Amino acid sequence: MKAISSQEYGDLVKTVTGLLEAARRQAARSVNAILTATYWEIGRRIVEFEQAGRKRASYGEELLEGLSHDLTKQFGRGFGVSHLKTMRQFYLTYADPLKRQSMIGRSGGNEKRQSVIGECKPIEATRLAPSLTTLSNAFPLSWTHYVRLLRTRDDHARAFYEIEALRGGWSVRQLDRQIESQFYQRTALSRNKVAMLKKGGVPRRGDAVTPEEEIKDPYVLEFLGLKDEYSESDLEAALIRHLESFLLELGGDFTFVARQKRLRVGHEWYRVDLIFYHRRLRCLVLIDLKIGRFTHADAGQMHLYLNYAREHWTRSDESPPVGLILCAEKDAAVARYALDGLPNKVVAAEYRTALPDERLIAAELDRTRRALDQSRAIRLLWKRTEQ
Numbered sequence: 001m002k003a004i005s006s007q008e009y010g011d012l013v014k015t016v017t018g019l020l021e022a023a024r025r026q027a028a029r030s031v032n033a034i035l036t037a038t039y040w041e042i043g044r045r046i047v048e049f050e051q052a053g054r055k056r057a058s059y060g061e062e063l064l065e066g067l068s069h070d071l072t073k074q075f076g077r078g079f080g081v082s083h084l085k086t087m088r089q090f091y092l093t094y095a096d097p098l099k100r101q102s103m104i105g106r107s108g109g110n111e112k113r114q115s116v117i118g119e120c121k122p123i124e125a126t127r128l129a130p131s132l133t134t135l136s137n138a139f140p141l142s143w144t145h146y147v148r149l150l151r152t153r154d155d156h157a158r159a160f161y162e163i164e165a166l167r168g169g170w171s172v173r174q175l176d177r178q179i180e181s182q183f184y185q186r187t188a189l190s191r192n193k194v195a196m197l198k199k200g201g202v203p204r205r206g207d208a209v210t211p212e213e214e215i216k217d218p219y220v221l222e223f224l225g226l227k228d229e230y231s232e233s234d235l236e237a238a239l240i241r242h243l244e245s246f247l248l249e250l251g252g253d254f255t256f257v258a259r260q261k262r263l264r265v266g267h268e269w270y271r272v273d274l275i276f277y278h279r280r281l282r283c284l285v286l287i288d289l290k291i292g293r294f295t296h297a298d299a300g301q302m303h304l305y306l307n308y309a310r311e312h313w314t315r316s317d318e319s320p321p322v323g324l325i326l327c328a329e330k331d332a333a334v335a336r337y338a339l340d341g342l343p344n345k346v347v348a349a350e351y352r353t354a355l356p357d358e359r360l361i362a363a364e365l366d367r368t369r370r371a372l373d374q375s376r377a378i379r380l381l382w383k384r385t386e387q
Contacts, residue, residue, distance in 0.1 A: 028142075029142070032142040032143055032144075033136040033139065033140070034132060034136060035143050036135070036136070036139040036141075036142070036143045036146060037132040037133075037135030037136045037138075037139060038132065039086075039087045039090060039143060040087070040090055040091055040094065040097070040135055040139065041132065041135065042084070042087045043087035043088045043089070043090050043091030043092070044091045046063070046064070046067070046084065046087065046088045046091075047088055047091055047092060049063065050063065061081075064081045064084045064085065064088075065081055067079075067084060068080055068081045068084055086147060086150065089150055090146060090150060093150060093158075094138075094139070094146075097134060097135055097138035097139075140166060141162065141165055141166065142172065144172045145162075145165060145172055145175060147267055148172060148175055148176055148179070148267065149161060149162055149175075151179075151267060152179060154184075156184075157184040157185075160184045160187075161175060161178065161179060161183075161184060164178070164183075164197070239289060239365065239368060240259065240273050240274060240289055242368045243274065243287070243289070243326070243361075243364075243365065243368075244256060244259065244274060246361075246364050246368075247276060247356070250356055252279065253278050253279050253280050253281075253354070254276045254277070254278060254279075254285070255276060255277040255278075255279060256276060257275040257276055257277050257284065258272075258274075258275045259273070259274055259275075260272075260273060261275050263305070263308050263312075265304060265308060270301070270304070270305065272286050272287070272288060272305055272309075273287055273288055273289045274286075274287040274289075275287070278322075278354065278355070280354050281319055281322075281350075281351060281354050281355075282317075282318050282319050283314075283318055283319040283320060283321055283322055283351075284309055284313060284314060284318070284321040284322075285321070285322055285323075285324060285355075286302070286305050286306065286309055286321055286322070286323045286324070287323075287324045287326065288301065288302055288305065288323065288324070288325050288326070289326045289327075290325070290326065290327045293327055293334075294325065294327040294334045294336065298325050298327070299325065299336075299338065302323040302325050302338045303323075303338065305323060306320075306321050306322075306323050306338060309321040320342055322337060322338065322339060322342075322351055322355070323337065323338030324336070324337055324338070324355075324361070325337075325338060326361065326362075326365055334362055335358040335359070335361040335362040335365065336358060337351070337352070337355065337358060339351055339352070
């Protein structure tokens with residue numbers, strides 16, 4: 001029997017990996033297509049229910065609150081009032097799916113690209129109630145794409161970004177970057193629109209989305225009723241698990257609450273790595289772990305978390321939450337408490353007295369990272385000696 005060469009085996013792994021990644025992307029897109037179609041239909045039914053009688057229209061907010069409560073009770077997360085409002089806005093903005101199919105078909109042709117801006121026109125409403133299959137074909141981008149597009153108020157700009165996202169295969173990150181940089185306005189003012197469009201369609205580092213990120217899109221997971229409690233890397237996950245055990249072993253003050261707790265601010269999703277409850281302080285402790293050096297952006301993000309936790313997670317008889325930012329750099333670790341949101345310096349001092357010393361946590365984080373790196377190096381060395 002002929003021995004399998006390392007080259008042949010490597011080629012097999014490469015092709016199977018490519019197949020699985022393509023399948024994951026296709027699965028995510030298929031779910032997204034049905035998800036988007038379903039949300040359009042929910043938006044249509046909300047609008048028609050509100051408009052069925054003028055008497056009902058004034059109770060729109062009560063309708064959404066009641067619908068949100070009942071759907072959440074039966075299906076779980078993903079049906080908050082703000083999300084239902086987005087579905088309603090989605091229907092009102094994209095009310096004619098048959099016209100959209102015609103526009104999308106033209107966008108894939110070979111027309112001169114400089115005519116795109118002139119062709120982008122608002123879409124008129126219709127009473128048509130198409131099937132989910134028809135709707136899926138009419139909305140080829142992901143639901144996350146459309147949520148981002150809905151934040152673009154100008155109808156012509158929104159249509160332009162949608163067509164270019166389809167033509168260029170833009171990820172949500174690339175779409176967001178183009179909208180933030182006013183790509184539509186800059187292209188409209190450019191004398192050479194073809195060159196401008198060609199240049200703008202080139203993706204940058206960080207625009208790409210992995211198959212894992214596509215399949216773990218929060219909207220997709222909510223639609224399927226799945227949890228998304230995962231970490232960005234094995235190293236980060238290992239550090240979080242050890243940190244959780246370390247804090248619980250420090251004494252009886254810490255009580256575990258959640259890991260990778262998700263929150264939504266506006267249209268953006270975030271995750272808090274760890275949340276504990278400190279019994280003596282009677283407050284939540286939010287912990288954010290970064291693989292790298294500490295930056296001012298980390299402090300700003302923690303401030304965002306604390307404001308959200310204070311408003312949505314803190315009970316009336318509890319103290320304000322506190323944040324702990326951990327940065328596991330390669331050669332050193334940093335731990336910093338975020339106490340800026342506390343009422344005064346006296347309370348801040350009380351918190352510092354009750355909480356573990358930052359240097360103690362930083363030292364433990366550094367020790368753990370070094371141990372994990374050493375363990376990884378030993379495993380790699382062992383594999384090489386076996387080959």
